[in-house]
Amino acid sequence: MHWSDTFYARQAAEAGVNTADIHPSSHALAARLTAHLGGPSRLLELGSGGGQFAVAAALLGHDVTAIEREPLLASHSRALAQKHEVRPDIQQRDFFTVKLPASHYSAVCCWDTFGIGEDDDQRRLLARMAGWLAPGGRVYLDVYTPWYWAQAAGNAPQLPGFTRDYGFDPDGCRMLDTYVPDxxxxxxxxxxxxxxxxxxxxxxxxxGLQLADLWPGGSYDVQAGRWTPEVPLEQAMSYTAILLARS
Ligand SMILES: C[S@@+](CC[C@H](N)C(=O)[O-])C[C@H]1O[C@@H](n2cnc3c(N)ncnc32)[C@H](O)[C@@H]1O
Incomplete structure (x- = not known):
């Protein structure tokens, strides 16, 4: 069994991650994306968690399809959509296998989710994204940086009922995020x-995709207990890669 078959279900059910209402950061991200796209569009989100971004984007007029594998999170997303009176298409599916219309979406978004498998899995997913993009469309892909995670031990934000540890696998170049329940x-x-x-x-x-631009992400200062949403790339935990079809 792969770790992702159980991790997100336990993170949601036991630690309540992604089960809240829409955080202001999701509204801010939806607004930034809308400005970058020049207006509402046909938008596909992969690994949409509890639907906070999908609903925020739908509230701005996007026609949203959201793919989320975990039943608890898909049903939370539907409840959130109902509460906010919007109708994104929430599909409880696996983004490695889901069937979606080709050449259809102006934007494919993947927030805080990329890197789950091995490089071949990532390539397979990127090629699928390329196939789903409408002509002129863009992929917005959150990518974790090696430099932040190589020094992240001891830097994890804590949650009640758990000890949370960050670590790094230097050989595989992978961030490690461990929850130890009390x-x-x-x-x-x-x-x-x-x-x-x-x-x-x-x-x-x-x-079929190329890197066109990137937005540096944020950094967490554990001493101050403070999250800064945008820092210089060399300090950032992640960046958003903006990908276009290769010409
Ligand atoms: C770290 S969470 C991020 C959630 C949300 N995008 C956000 O930024 O808050 C990763 C999400 O991807 C989902 N996920 C992981 N693998 C998936 C797959 N193969 N198909 C669909 N969803 C998947 C998980 O269930 C989880 O909700």
Whole structure:
């Protein structure tokens, strides 16, 4: 069994991650994306968690399809959509296998989810994204940076009922995020592949996509307990890669 078959279900059910209402950061991201696209569009989100971004984007007029594998999170997303009186298409599916219309979406978004498998899995997913993009469309892809995660041990934000540890696998270049429940029910860990922009360009070869631009992401200061949403790329936990069809 792969770690992702259980990690997100436990993270949601036991730690409540992604089960809240829409955070202002989701509204801000939806607004930034809308401005970048020049207006509402046909938008596909992969690994949409509890639907906070999907609903925020639908509230701005986007026609949203959201793919989320975990039943608890898909049903939370539907409840959130109902509460906010919008109708995104929430599909409880696996983004590695879901069937979606080709050449259809102006934007394919993947927030805080990329890097779950091995490089070949990532390439397969990127090629699928390329196939779903309408002409002129863009992929917005959150990518974890090796430099942040290589020094992230001891830097994890804590949650009630758990000890949370960050770590790094230097050989596989993967961030490690471990939850140890206080009740002794056994730890669970996610392990995401990290890529510099140069590594991402190599990964993209043969997928039909190219790196056009990037937005540096944020950084967490554990001493101050403060999240800064945008820092220089060399300090950032992640960046959003903006990908276009290769010409
Ligand atoms: C770290 S969460 C991010 C959620 C959301 N995008 C956000 O930014 O808050 C990753 C999400 O991807 C989902 N996921 C992981 N693998 C998936 C797959 N193969 N197909 C669909 N969803 C998947 C998980 O269930 C989880 O909700």
């Amino acid at each position: 009740d002794g029910s056994g730890p669970f860990t996610q392990s995401l592949r990290c890529y510099s922009p140069a590594d991402l360009r190599l990964l993209l070869e043969g997928t």
